[in-house]
Amino acid sequence: MDRTDDSLIALRRILRSTELYSRDLALSAGVTPAQLRVLQIVVAKGGSTTPKALATQMGVSQATVTALLDKLQKRKLIDRVRSEADRRQMNIIITDDGLATTDSAPDALQQRYVKEFEKLPDWEQAMMVAVLERVASMLDAGDIDASPVLTIGDLHTDRTSH
Amino acid sequence: MDRTDDSLIALRRILRSTELYSRDLALSAGVTPAQLRVLQIVVAKGGSTTPKALATQMGVSQATVTALLDKLQKRKLIDRVRSEADRRQMNIIITDDGLATTDSAPDALQQRYVKEFEKLPDWEQAMMVAVLERVASMLDAGDIDASPVLTIGDLHTDRTSH
DNA sequence: TCATTTCGTTCGATTGACTAACTAACAACC
Protein backbone atom coordinates (compact mmCIF):
# COMPACT_ATOMS: atom_id res chain seq x y z
CA MET A 1 0.00 0.00 0.00
CA ASP A 2 1.71 3.11 1.22
CA ARG A 3 5.37 3.52 2.05
CA THR A 4 4.54 5.70 5.00
CA ASP A 5 2.38 3.00 6.47
CA ASP A 6 5.01 0.40 5.73
CA SER A 7 7.62 2.36 7.61
CA LEU A 8 5.30 2.95 10.55
CA ILE A 9 4.45 -0.71 10.71
CA ALA A 10 8.11 -1.65 10.72
CA LEU A 11 8.81 0.92 13.41
CA ARG A 12 6.05 -0.45 15.53
CA ARG A 13 7.41 -3.96 15.17
CA ILE A 14 10.77 -2.70 16.32
CA LEU A 15 9.30 -0.99 19.35
CA ARG A 16 7.19 -3.93 20.29
CA SER A 17 9.96 -6.49 19.99
CA THR A 18 12.20 -4.40 22.15
CA GLU A 19 9.58 -3.95 24.81
CA LEU A 20 8.72 -7.62 24.90
CA TYR A 21 12.35 -8.58 25.22
CA SER A 22 13.02 -6.07 27.92
CA ARG A 23 10.20 -7.48 29.99
CA ASP A 24 11.31 -11.05 29.60
CA LEU A 25 14.89 -10.18 30.30
CA ALA A 26 14.07 -8.31 33.46
CA LEU A 27 11.78 -11.02 34.73
CA SER A 28 14.26 -13.77 34.08
CA ALA A 29 16.85 -11.72 35.93
CA GLY A 30 14.49 -11.55 38.90
CA VAL A 31 13.92 -7.80 38.83
CA THR A 32 11.42 -5.54 37.16
CA PRO A 33 12.29 -3.79 33.89
CA ALA A 34 12.70 -0.41 35.56
CA GLN A 35 14.96 -1.89 38.21
CA LEU A 36 17.07 -3.68 35.65
CA ARG A 37 17.42 -0.43 33.75
CA VAL A 38 18.81 1.21 36.85
CA LEU A 39 21.33 -1.57 37.35
CA GLN A 40 22.38 -1.43 33.72
CA ILE A 41 22.94 2.29 33.84
CA VAL A 42 25.02 2.00 36.98
CA VAL A 43 27.14 -0.67 35.32
CA ALA A 44 27.46 1.38 32.16
CA LYS A 45 28.70 4.29 34.26
CA GLY A 46 31.45 2.12 35.65
CA GLY A 47 29.72 0.75 38.73
CA SER A 48 28.78 3.97 40.46
CA THR A 49 26.68 7.06 39.83
CA THR A 50 24.22 9.41 41.56
CA PRO A 51 20.42 9.43 41.81
CA LYS A 52 20.33 12.73 39.96
CA ALA A 53 22.25 11.30 37.03
CA LEU A 54 19.98 8.28 36.98
CA ALA A 55 16.86 10.43 36.96
CA THR A 56 18.20 12.53 34.11
CA GLN A 57 19.27 9.61 32.05
CA MET A 58 16.10 7.64 32.58
CA GLY A 59 13.85 10.62 32.07
CA VAL A 60 11.97 10.18 35.35
CA SER A 61 11.79 12.21 38.52
CA GLN A 62 14.21 11.91 41.38
CA ALA A 63 11.38 10.67 43.55
CA THR A 64 10.92 7.71 41.25
CA VAL A 65 14.62 6.94 41.31
CA THR A 66 14.63 7.04 45.08
CA ALA A 67 11.83 4.50 45.16
CA LEU A 68 13.62 2.21 42.74
CA LEU A 69 16.88 2.51 44.67
CA ASP A 70 15.07 1.67 47.90
CA LYS A 71 13.96 -1.62 46.42
CA LEU A 72 17.33 -2.43 44.92
CA GLN A 73 19.10 -1.59 48.15
CA LYS A 74 16.72 -3.71 50.18
CA ARG A 75 17.68 -6.61 47.95
CA LYS A 76 21.36 -5.71 48.28
CA LEU A 77 21.84 -5.15 44.56
CA ILE A 78 23.19 -1.63 45.14
CA ASP A 79 24.66 0.35 48.02
CA ARG A 80 24.28 4.00 48.90
CA VAL A 81 27.40 5.81 50.05
CA ARG A 82 27.39 9.50 50.80
CA SER A 83 29.83 11.43 48.69
CA GLU A 84 32.81 12.97 50.44
CA ALA A 85 33.30 15.68 47.85
CA ASP A 86 29.70 16.91 47.97
CA ARG A 87 27.84 15.72 51.02
CA ARG A 88 24.45 16.32 49.40
CA GLN A 89 25.17 13.59 46.92
CA MET A 90 24.78 9.87 47.31
CA ASN A 91 27.01 7.52 45.38
CA ILE A 92 25.08 4.58 44.09
CA ILE A 93 27.40 1.59 44.04
CA ILE A 94 26.57 -1.69 42.43
CA THR A 95 27.17 -4.74 44.59
CA ASP A 96 28.48 -8.12 43.56
CA ASP A 97 24.91 -9.39 43.63
CA GLY A 98 23.88 -6.50 41.42
CA LEU A 99 26.62 -7.30 38.97
CA ALA A 100 25.57 -10.93 38.98
CA THR A 101 22.03 -9.87 38.18
CA THR A 102 23.00 -7.79 35.17
CA ASP A 103 25.36 -10.49 34.01
CA SER A 104 22.66 -13.10 34.23
CA ALA A 105 20.29 -11.05 32.10
CA PRO A 106 20.50 -13.06 28.91
CA ASP A 107 20.14 -10.04 26.68
CA ALA A 108 18.87 -12.08 23.81
CA LEU A 109 17.88 -9.03 21.85
CA GLN A 110 21.37 -7.66 21.64
CA GLN A 111 22.85 -11.03 20.87
CA ARG A 112 20.55 -11.73 18.01
CA TYR A 113 20.55 -8.27 16.58
CA VAL A 114 24.30 -7.84 16.85
CA LYS A 115 24.99 -11.24 15.44
CA GLU A 116 22.89 -10.59 12.40
CA PHE A 117 24.06 -7.04 12.02
CA GLU A 118 27.69 -8.03 11.95
CA LYS A 119 27.06 -10.62 9.28
CA LEU A 120 25.99 -7.89 6.88
CA PRO A 121 28.32 -6.52 4.25
CA ASP A 122 29.95 -3.24 5.01
CA TRP A 123 27.87 -1.10 2.72
CA GLU A 124 24.68 -2.48 4.18
CA GLN A 125 25.76 -1.78 7.73
CA ALA A 126 26.54 1.76 6.72
CA MET A 127 23.17 2.15 5.08
CA MET A 128 21.38 0.82 8.13
CA VAL A 129 23.20 3.16 10.46
CA ALA A 130 22.40 6.07 8.19
CA VAL A 131 18.72 5.23 8.04
CA LEU A 132 18.39 4.56 11.75
CA GLU A 133 20.07 7.81 12.60
CA ARG A 134 17.83 9.62 10.20
CA VAL A 135 14.72 8.09 11.73
CA ALA A 136 16.00 8.95 15.17
CA SER A 137 16.51 12.56 14.22
CA MET A 138 13.06 12.66 12.64
CA LEU A 139 11.55 11.48 15.88
CA ASP A 140 13.82 13.29 18.25
CA ALA A 141 12.12 16.36 19.59
CA GLY A 142 15.39 18.12 20.13
CA ASP A 143 14.70 18.78 23.77
CA ILE A 144 15.71 15.25 24.51
CA ASP A 145 19.13 14.94 25.92
CA ALA A 146 19.33 11.70 27.79
CA SER A 147 20.16 8.55 25.97
CA PRO A 148 18.60 5.86 28.06
CA VAL A 149 20.09 2.49 28.56
CA LEU A 150 17.45 0.09 27.47
CA THR A 151 17.80 -3.60 27.53
CA ILE A 152 19.34 -3.72 24.13
CA GLY A 153 22.66 -4.20 25.76
CA ASP A 154 25.68 -2.40 27.03
CA LEU A 155 27.41 0.12 24.93
CA HIS A 156 31.03 0.85 25.40
CA THR A 157 30.41 4.39 24.34
CA ASP A 158 28.70 6.76 26.68
CA ARG A 159 27.29 9.45 24.48
CA THR A 160 24.40 11.76 25.02
CA SER A 161 22.84 11.75 21.62
CA HIS A 162 22.30 15.21 20.29
CA MET B 1 34.13 3.62 14.58
CA ASP B 2 31.86 0.82 15.58
CA ARG B 3 28.85 0.56 13.38
CA THR B 4 27.14 -1.90 15.66
CA ASP B 5 27.23 0.57 18.50
CA ASP B 6 26.09 3.36 16.24
CA SER B 7 23.09 1.39 15.14
CA LEU B 8 22.22 0.45 18.71
CA ILE B 9 22.50 4.05 19.80
CA ALA B 10 20.20 5.16 17.01
CA LEU B 11 17.75 2.46 17.96
CA ARG B 12 17.75 3.65 21.52
CA ARG B 13 17.06 7.18 20.43
CA ILE B 14 14.10 5.94 18.45
CA LEU B 15 12.73 3.99 21.38
CA ARG B 16 13.32 6.87 23.73
CA SER B 17 11.58 9.45 21.58
CA THR B 18 8.59 7.25 21.08
CA GLU B 19 8.24 6.58 24.75
CA LEU B 20 8.42 10.22 25.70
CA TYR B 21 5.98 11.28 23.03
CA SER B 22 3.40 8.72 23.95
CA ARG B 23 3.18 10.27 27.39
CA ASP B 24 2.70 13.81 26.13
CA LEU B 25 0.30 12.67 23.49
CA ALA B 26 -2.11 11.04 25.87
CA LEU B 27 -1.81 13.78 28.43
CA SER B 28 -2.60 16.50 25.93
CA ALA B 29 -5.66 14.53 24.90
CA GLY B 30 -6.72 14.57 28.55
CA VAL B 31 -6.52 10.84 29.08
CA THR B 32 -3.77 8.47 30.11
CA PRO B 33 -1.89 6.42 27.51
CA ALA B 34 -3.69 3.20 28.39
CA GLN B 35 -7.06 4.91 28.28
CA LEU B 36 -6.33 6.51 24.92
CA ARG B 37 -5.34 3.15 23.60
CA VAL B 38 -8.69 1.66 24.63
CA LEU B 39 -10.48 4.45 22.81
CA GLN B 40 -8.34 3.97 19.73
CA ILE B 41 -9.06 0.27 19.61
CA VAL B 42 -12.78 0.81 20.01
CA VAL B 43 -12.69 3.29 17.14
CA ALA B 44 -10.63 0.91 15.04
CA LYS B 45 -13.24 -1.79 15.67
CA GLY B 46 -15.90 0.47 14.28
CA GLY B 47 -17.06 2.19 17.45
CA SER B 48 -18.03 -0.83 19.50
CA THR B 49 -16.44 -3.95 20.94
CA THR B 50 -16.35 -6.07 24.09
CA PRO B 51 -14.09 -6.05 27.16
CA LYS B 52 -12.89 -9.51 26.25
CA ALA B 53 -11.79 -8.39 22.81
CA LEU B 54 -10.06 -5.38 24.31
CA ALA B 55 -8.19 -7.52 26.81
CA THR B 56 -7.06 -9.90 24.10
CA GLN B 57 -5.90 -7.20 21.77
CA MET B 58 -4.17 -5.21 24.47
CA GLY B 59 -2.57 -8.25 26.01
CA VAL B 60 -3.80 -7.47 29.51
CA SER B 61 -6.27 -9.16 31.82
CA GLN B 62 -9.96 -8.52 31.75
CA ALA B 63 -9.72 -7.02 35.20
CA THR B 64 -7.38 -4.36 33.90
CA VAL B 65 -9.75 -3.57 31.06
CA THR B 66 -12.63 -3.29 33.50
CA ALA B 67 -10.69 -0.73 35.51
CA LEU B 68 -9.88 1.30 32.42
CA LEU B 69 -13.46 1.16 31.22
CA ASP B 70 -14.66 2.33 34.62
CA LYS B 71 -12.60 5.46 34.27
CA LEU B 72 -13.61 6.09 30.68
CA GLN B 73 -17.28 5.56 31.47
CA LYS B 74 -17.13 7.89 34.44
CA ARG B 75 -15.88 10.56 32.06
CA LYS B 76 -18.57 9.64 29.52
CA LEU B 77 -16.08 8.72 26.81
CA ILE B 78 -17.61 5.27 26.39
CA ASP B 79 -20.89 3.58 27.26
CA ARG B 80 -21.57 0.05 28.38
CA VAL B 81 -24.61 -1.63 26.87
CA ARG B 82 -25.45 -5.21 27.64
CA SER B 83 -25.57 -7.40 24.56
CA GLU B 84 -28.92 -8.76 23.48
CA ALA B 85 -27.48 -11.75 21.67
CA ASP B 86 -25.41 -12.96 24.62
CA ARG B 87 -26.41 -11.39 27.86
CA ARG B 88 -23.07 -12.15 29.47
CA GLN B 89 -21.43 -9.71 27.14
CA MET B 90 -21.15 -5.96 27.42
CA ASN B 91 -20.91 -3.85 24.29
CA ILE B 92 -18.48 -1.03 24.72
CA ILE B 93 -19.71 1.90 22.67
CA ILE B 94 -17.71 5.01 22.06
CA THR B 95 -19.55 8.26 22.75
CA ASP B 96 -19.34 11.50 20.85
CA ASP B 97 -17.03 12.80 23.53
CA GLY B 98 -14.87 9.73 23.13
CA LEU B 99 -14.69 10.21 19.41
CA ALA B 100 -13.77 13.84 19.93
CA THR B 101 -10.98 12.75 22.25
CA THR B 102 -9.42 10.37 19.77
CA ASP B 103 -9.82 12.89 16.99
CA SER B 104 -8.12 15.57 19.00
CA ALA B 105 -5.26 13.34 20.06
CA PRO B 106 -2.51 15.14 18.26
CA ASP B 107 -0.26 12.16 17.89
CA ALA B 108 2.62 14.53 17.41
CA LEU B 109 5.16 11.80 16.93
CA GLN B 110 3.41 10.18 14.07
CA GLN B 111 2.44 13.45 12.47
CA ARG B 112 5.93 14.82 12.56
CA TYR B 113 7.47 11.61 11.38
CA VAL B 114 4.96 11.24 8.58
CA LYS B 115 5.39 14.81 7.49
CA GLU B 116 9.13 14.46 7.24
CA PHE B 117 8.97 11.04 5.73
CA GLU B 118 6.73 12.17 2.92
CA LYS B 119 9.06 14.98 2.06
CA LEU B 120 11.78 12.51 1.19
CA PRO B 121 12.51 11.51 -2.40
CA ASP B 122 11.10 8.26 -3.55
CA TRP B 123 14.30 6.26 -3.49
CA GLU B 124 15.04 7.36 0.03
CA GLN B 125 11.62 6.32 1.27
CA ALA B 126 12.14 2.95 -0.30
CA MET B 127 15.52 2.58 1.33
CA MET B 128 14.15 3.52 4.72
CA VAL B 129 11.30 1.06 4.48
CA ALA B 130 13.73 -1.66 3.47
CA VAL B 131 16.07 -0.95 6.35
CA LEU B 132 13.34 -0.63 8.95
CA GLU B 133 11.76 -3.85 7.86
CA ARG B 134 15.10 -5.52 8.00
CA VAL B 135 15.75 -4.29 11.51
CA ALA B 136 12.28 -5.34 12.53
CA SER B 137 12.81 -8.84 11.25
CA MET B 138 16.16 -8.99 12.99
CA LEU B 139 14.46 -8.14 16.26
CA ASP B 140 11.12 -9.71 15.76
CA ALA B 141 10.37 -13.10 17.14
CA GLY B 142 8.11 -13.67 14.20
CA ASP B 143 4.64 -13.03 15.51
CA ILE B 144 3.29 -9.84 14.10
CA ASP B 145 0.04 -8.03 14.08
CA ALA B 146 1.22 -4.54 13.42
CA SER B 147 -0.96 -1.67 12.37
CA PRO B 148 0.38 1.66 11.21
CA VAL B 149 -0.61 3.40 14.41
CA LEU B 150 2.45 4.35 16.32
CA THR B 151 1.61 4.45 19.99
CA ILE B 152 3.64 3.18 22.82
CA GLY B 153 0.64 1.43 24.28
CA ASP B 154 0.80 -1.06 21.51
CA LEU B 155 4.00 -2.31 22.98
CA HIS B 156 2.06 -4.39 25.43
CA THR B 157 0.04 -6.10 22.75
CA ASP B 158 -0.35 -9.79 22.29
CA ARG B 159 2.24 -11.60 24.29
CA THR B 160 0.86 -14.99 23.35
CA SER B 161 4.13 -16.19 21.94
CA HIS B 162 6.07 -15.72 25.13
C1' DT C 1 26.42 36.57 56.22
C1' DC C 2 22.24 35.27 54.27
C1' DA C 3 19.53 34.15 50.31
C1' DT C 4 19.28 30.89 46.76
C1' DT C 5 20.01 26.73 44.53
C1' DT C 6 20.86 21.86 44.42
C1' DC C 7 20.45 16.98 46.04
C1' DG C 8 18.13 13.53 47.90
C1' DT C 9 14.25 11.96 50.53
C1' DT C 10 9.51 11.60 52.28
C1' DC C 11 4.64 11.81 51.66
C1' DG C 12 0.37 11.27 49.35
C1' DA C 13 -1.82 10.35 45.21
C1' DT C 14 -2.74 8.19 40.64
C1' DT C 15 -2.26 4.82 36.99
C1' DG C 16 -1.92 0.38 35.31
C1' DA C 17 -1.22 -4.18 36.07
C1' DC C 18 -1.91 -8.68 38.37
C1' DT C 19 -4.51 -12.76 40.90
C1' DA C 20 -8.33 -14.72 43.21
C1' DA C 21 -12.94 -14.98 44.08
C1' DC C 22 -17.40 -13.88 42.76
C1' DT C 23 -22.06 -13.38 39.84
C1' DA C 24 -24.50 -14.03 35.79
C1' DA C 25 -25.41 -16.25 31.63
C1' DC C 26 -24.89 -19.77 28.28
C1' DA C 27 -24.22 -24.84 26.82
C1' DA C 28 -24.25 -29.83 27.31
C1' DC C 29 -25.70 -33.73 29.01
C1' DC C 30 -28.55 -37.31 30.96
Place this chain on the structure above:
DNA sequence: GGTTGTTAGTTAGTCAATCGAACGAAATGA
Protein backbone atom coordinates in the same frame (compact mmCIF):
# COMPACT_ATOMS: atom_id res chain seq x y z
C1' DG D 1 -36.36 -30.27 33.69
C1' DG D 2 -31.77 -30.18 36.68
C1' DT D 3 -26.82 -30.68 37.09
C1' DT D 4 -22.42 -29.57 35.66
C1' DG D 5 -19.04 -26.98 33.40
C1' DT D 6 -17.52 -22.94 30.83
C1' DT D 7 -17.36 -18.12 29.59
C1' DA D 8 -17.95 -12.90 30.39
C1' DG D 9 -17.47 -9.44 33.31
C1' DT D 10 -16.91 -7.37 37.82
C1' DT D 11 -15.10 -6.77 42.50
C1' DA D 12 -11.51 -6.72 45.91
C1' DG D 13 -6.95 -6.59 47.29
C1' DT D 14 -2.18 -5.95 46.12
C1' DC D 15 1.86 -4.12 43.91
C1' DA D 16 5.23 -1.36 40.84
C1' DA D 17 6.10 2.92 38.83
C1' DT D 18 5.34 7.32 38.50
C1' DC D 19 4.44 12.18 39.79
C1' DG D 20 4.29 16.78 42.47
C1' DA D 21 4.85 19.13 46.69
C1' DA D 22 7.17 19.84 50.79
C1' DC D 23 11.24 19.17 53.39
C1' DG D 24 16.24 19.14 55.47
C1' DA D 25 20.95 19.38 54.56
C1' DA D 26 24.64 20.99 51.99
C1' DA D 27 26.83 23.97 48.61
C1' DT D 28 27.11 28.45 46.25
C1' DG D 29 27.21 33.25 45.51
C1' DA D 30 26.18 38.16 46.06
